[in-house]
Amino acid sequence: MLNTENLSALTTAGGNVIGSDGTKIGSIGQIYVDDQTSEPTWVTVKTGLFGTHESFAPLGSASQDGNDIVVAHTKDKVKDAPRVAPDGHLEPAEEDELYTYYGLSNGFSRHGDANTADAAAVGRGTVGHDTSGPTTDEAMTRSEEQLHVGTRKEEAGRVRLRKYVVTENVTTTVPVQREEVRLEREPITDANRGAALDGPAISEEEHEVILHEERPVVEKEAVPVERVRLDKETVTDEHTVTEEVHKENIDLDDDARTNR
Template sequence: MINAHTLNSLIGSDVIGSDGHKIGTVGQVYVDTETGAPSWVSVRTGLFGMSETFVPVDEADQAGAELRVPYTKDFVKDAPRIDADGSLEHSQEDELYAYYGNGSTGAVGTTVGHDQEAAADTTVGYDTSGPTTDDAMTRSEERLRVGTEKVETGRARLRKYVVTENETVTVPVTREEVRIEREPITEANVGDATRGPDISEEEHEVVLTEERPVVAKETVPVERVRLDKATVTEEQTVTEQVRKEEIDYDDGAIRPDRTDRT
């Protein structure tokens, strides 16, 4: 059950929509100044939680570190953008109630900060003059809550295509050429030389051969290629303005004029 005693546990809780998807995280809790009951929470959405949208908690349910609301993420993100600084005006609540369709406005909600350490008490401790305030003033400041979210930055795919290129290979080849050899008549070859008629006409034929390159192609596998992912961790610097309250004091003493006169 969500009540004034569970306010601290709401801050930073994950807000889960009716479809089971995370909408964002609780940034601030707004309570009814008359009853002290939580009425609205601001939900931080978007990259680094920089956007803030209001959601009513009258039908919300707190389950551990999660706040479940009966709305989808898109519906919450489309809610009226209201920049409430410290409290919600009646007109702002009217606009929100009209969007969510969950009743009419009550007392104006007052915010409970991110780093509040004690449960909200609507009878003391608020920084407005009146009978319900105590003798202390609360100083608050904004602090950055930086997180990360995964977003798709691109897609890589493998594609195989065919290219044609020229390849030059040097191949040694041989060929036969005609060469005339002359030898004198000697006692060793005179018999062969005088065999046959003394004078005649003759022809001798020699067959010449040569080698020529022959090209053939075959397809062979050369490598396998696959896609893989590697996680690289790097540091990025995020700069954002934060506000904080400073407290001065005035003791109200009247100081005499110390100017010397002659």
């Protein structure tokens, strides 16, 4: 059975709230006690991403298991509880809504009926208050720094396209033609007899023939061959960040035992 003597240990030990089926619901948030009896009545359970949401669970039939609290309800039951802001104090209407949700309203809140084990332990009649807040000298709040890492875009450098000229040798083969001279001898026939006998019978004579040949002619032409553009793409790398964070620790200084 939970009592005020083990409240400090439960709120500072970093324990969890366990459901009736043995499933972990979430970590212990804040413990609320009755204003008249100072008996624990509610515990908030940190659920959701990074424990940003807190659900209320009744402590009437809860028990302690080491640093954990075992409640009499399942994980789904607690997570679906009415949304009540854990602001240090429960209003009567908020507490009535929670009792109704957990089926503890009949005889539990107003008639003191012992039909449930929660009735005698909790002693419903006044609203509870948060033992980890500034409303009591018997408990304190422990805080710690949490590391939140983000990113920002900075200029990492500049790149540019630069075009320059290089010279290289190109070798190719081209066919060329040329004229050559050769002697052709043909006998005197009736067909060429007139041309052959035209002129003196014996004489000296020269005949000049012009020869031609082809030579390679080189011409260069600048033509576009391709286009090059600068494009950007985003790649993702992993970067490890290490930073110091501060957290508060709470210890017990028992002067009474020391003086005995």
